Amino acid sequence: MVRQITNKDDDDDDDDDNDDDDDDDDDDDDDMTMMIMMTIMMMMMMIMMMMMMMMMMLIIIIIILIIIIIIMIIIIITTIIIMHKRKKSSR
Secondary structure: OHHHHHEEEEEEHHHHHHHHHHHHHHHHHHHHHHHHHHHHHHHHHHHHHHHHHHHHHHEEEEHHHHHHHHHHHHHHHHHHHHHHHHHHHOO
């Protein structure tokens, strides 16, 4: 009689363990969703960083272009002045 009762108790314990395992599975699912969320967040951050980098590159390129245009204008103006001086001197 006593043996049967202890066996039944053991069975109950096993059932409880199984329930715990199920809970663990749920936790794993939560972990997976968290991981997916984290990866999505990381991807978003990476995309944002790339956008920022692209913007910075565009700004730098625009600045370089403006500097080149200014230098070209200065060169053209100086050449015109030099040409005028030469014409005056030749007369």
